[in-house]
Amino acid sequence: MSKMIATRDAYGETLAELGAENKNVVALDADLSGSTKTGVFAKKFPERFFNMGIAEANMVGTAAGLAAVGKIPFLSTFAIFAAGRAWEQIRQSTAYPKANVKIVATHGGVTVGEDGGSHQSVEDIAIMRAIPNMTVIVPADGVETRGAIRAAAAMKGPVYVRLGRNKVPTIFPDDHRFEIGKGVEMVAGSDMTFVTTGLMTAQAMAAAESLKKDGISARVVHIGTIKPLDREIVLKAARETGAIVTAEEHSVIGGLGGAVSELLGENCPTPVKRIGINDRFGTSGKAEELLKYFGLTPEALVDAAKEILTRK
Amino acid sequence: MKEQIANLEEKARQLRISIVRALHSSQSGHTGGSLSAIDMVTALYFHKMRHNPADPAWEGRDRFVLSKGHAAPALYAALADAGYFPKEDMMMLRRLGSHLQGHPDSKGTPGVEVCTGSLGQGLSMANGMALGLKADGKDNRVYAILGDGELQEGQVWEAAMAAAHYKLDNLCAMVDANNLQIDGEVEKVMNVAPITDKFSAFGWHVLDIDGHDMEAIVNALDAAETVKGKPTVIVARTVKGKGVSFFENKASYHGVPPSDEELPKALKCLGCTED
Numbered sequence: 001m002s003k004m005i006a007t008r009d010a011y012g013e014t015l016a017e018l019g020a021e022n023k024n025v026v027a028l029d030a031d032l033s034g035s036t037k038t039g040v041f042a043k044k045f046p047e048r049f050f051n052m053g054i055a056e057a058n059m060v061g062t063a064a065g066l067a068a069v070g071k072i073p074f075l076s077t078f079a080i081f082a083a084g085r086a087w088e089q090i091r092q093s094t095a096y097p098k099a100n101v102k103i104v105a106t107h108g109g110v111t112v113g114e115d116g117g118s119h120q121s122v123e124d125i126a127i128m129r130a131i132p133n134m135t136v137i138v139p140a141d142g143v144e145t146r147g148a149i150r151a152a153a154a155m156k157g158p159v160y161v162r163l164g165r166n167k168v169p170t171i172f173p174d175d176h177r178f179e180i181g182k183g184v185e186m187v188a189g190s191d192m193t194f195v196t197t198g199l200m201t202a203q204a205m206a207a208a209e210s211l212k213k214d215g216i217s218a219r220v221v222h223i224g225t226i227k228p229l230d231r232e233i234v235l236k237a238a239r240e241t242g243a244i245v246t247a248e249e250h251s252v253i254g255g256l257g258g259a260v261s262e263l264l265g266e267n268c269p270t271p272v273k274r275i276g277i278n279d280r281f282g283t284s285g286k287a288e289e290l291l292k293y294f295g296l297t298p299e300a301l302v303d304a305a306k307e308i309l310t311r312k
Numbered sequence: 313m314k315e316q317i318a319n320l321e322e323k324a325r326q327l328r329i330s331i332v333r334a335l336h337s338s339q340s341g342h343t344g345g346s347l348s349a350i351d352m353v354t355a356l357y358f359h360k361m362r363h364n365p366a367d368p369a370w371e372g373r374d375r376f377v378l379s380k381g382h383a384a385p386a387l388y389a390a391l392a393d394a395g396y397f398p399k400e401d402m403m404m405l406r407r408l409g410s411h412l413q414g415h416p417d418s419k420g421t422p423g424v425e426v427c428t429g430s431l432g433q434g435l436s437m438a439n440g441m442a443l444g445l446k447a448d449g450k451d452n453r454v455y456a457i458l459g460d461g462e463l464q465e466g467q468v469w470e471a472a473m474a475a476a477h478y479k480l481d482n483l484c485a486m487v488d489a490n491n492l493q494i495d496g497e498v499e500k501v502m503n504v505a506p507i508t509d510k511f512s513a514f515g516w517h518v519l520d521i522d523g524h525d526m527e528a529i530v531n532a533l534d535a536a537e538t539v540k541g542k543p544t545v546i547v548a549r550t551v552k553g554k555g556v557s558f559f560e561n562k563a564s565y566h567g568v569p570p571s572d573e574e575l576p577k578a579l580k581c582l583g584c585t586e587d
Binding site for chain 1: 428432
């Protein structure tokens with residue numbers, strides 16, 4: 001069994017490392033530093049950590065101001081409050097001026113669990129992706145998260161990174177080099193392709209393994225950067241395998257499934273099935289139960305693969 | 313001092329002319345709120361702030377945020393006059409391809425620090441600047457101008473709370489209290505009074521002045537610099553459309569430029585007799 005680590009934990013550690021490497025790195029939080037793990041940074045660099053209280057709109061604007069005087073601000077809160085509550089502030093104060101603000105939103109998707117639908121962001125990828133100048137990253141594991149956070153710090157401009165609450169299996173080797181805008185073929189295959197992001201990539205890898213028993217060769221392409229989308233790797237998969245199943249812990253509207261469908265519809269019409277949250281809100285429950293409840297499991301992906309093959 | 317004040321008053325008159333001409337040229341934009349804010353903008357750019365038009369990114373500069381971004385013509389007039397870009401650019405206000413966007417855009421206009429215009433967000437950005445400069449032990453000051461109608465935005469009060477919490481004494485906010493917003497008088501649309509008491513309660517040092525009395529503006533800005541341990545807000549009582557008699561105190565001129573017929577009359581009011 002691969003090492004289990006929550007992407008938010010990998011973030012906390014990496015942010016603290018960045019703080020030691022660059023004194024211009026600052027962090028902001030809205031009363032959730034223990035949960036988002038900016039608290040690790042706060043402990044080491046209290047003079048560069050700004051708790052903004054439960055006031056996300058002001059936190060985003062403040063981060064934009066800090067960026068305007070040369071700081072590299074990382075701001076964190078739950079995805080629903082970052083992307084949701086402060087969407088227009090993110091648009092006006094960070095994306096429009098191309099401010100060098102890094103929005104690292106934790107607790108994305110339904111695996112937030114018991115807190116329920118009010119706290120489970122299933123729309124954030126879609127609404128962040130719609131904003132010009134915005135880079136949107138959804139890492140699959142701790143290794144990729146470390147690379148993504150470092151890449152976000154290194155690039156100039158606004159970035160939205162979506163992380164999860166719970167421990168997820170490590171699927172990348174320690175020496176994996178994350179590159180913004182580059183998808184990764186995780187499993188080779190020729191009959192169909194799973195195009196996945198976040199924790200669904202591990203689920204797709206398990207599904208691909210299981211499909212082998214039925215003689216189905218499934219490719220798995222992980223999309224760590226939703227925007228800019230790696231068009232080539234998706235188009236190649238569509239041309240070579242002729243059937244695509246997307247999977248994400250997010251609404252089927254506007255996220256990865258939306259991005260892939262837009263790309264293929266215009267450039268390489270291919271049967272696509274989108275696996276995700278089917279235009280509904282989340283609900284309370286344990287994370288594992290919720291993944292089952294919403295059909296975000298290897299079993300559901302196996303069924304989707306078999307279905308899409310009938311449409312080839 | 314008297315001469316200095318007279319010079320600033322004259323500068324403000326010239327900038328009012330520039331604003332009126334630009335708005336007439338674009339046939340679009342916010343006349344009333346630009347004219348109510350221009351005396352403060354003039355005092356900032358031609359008296360108080362350290363800045364270098366030849367080097368807009370100079371690290372030693374003070375920062376200015378026009379939170380009420382619709383008064384962009386006032387900011388542009390000051391920047392053009394100071395030499396950040398050619399004065400002729402003013403006649404390209406709001407046109408396709410012009411760097412003088414309808415609301416301030418830091419990407420294109422030299423001297424504009426941040427993007428504003430969606431109300432309620434500028435004070436937060438000013439806070440961030442003040443916080444960052446303070447963290448670096450720098451003595452640059454940060455100024456922001458807000459509208460009184462803008463104070464209806466909840467984010468302003470989140471920012472007001474944070475500025476006091478972080479003791480941002482390098483920050484000075486100014487409220488252009490012209491008592492008019494698009495739908496009418498501020499107190500009738502959504503009363504924000506008492507503005508001074510609200511900021512006091514949030515932990516700010518508060519000054520209440522006539523926003524068209526240049527000496528009062530200069531004195532308030534100088535006084536704000538001496539306040540330690542808390543941010544200062546200058547509540548400036550102003551007249552929307554100030555300087556052009558038939559624009560004054562009319563909500564209807566919030567977003568309406570001078571017509572061809574009104575232009576010469578407006579310029580006459582401002583003591584300008586050419587065209």
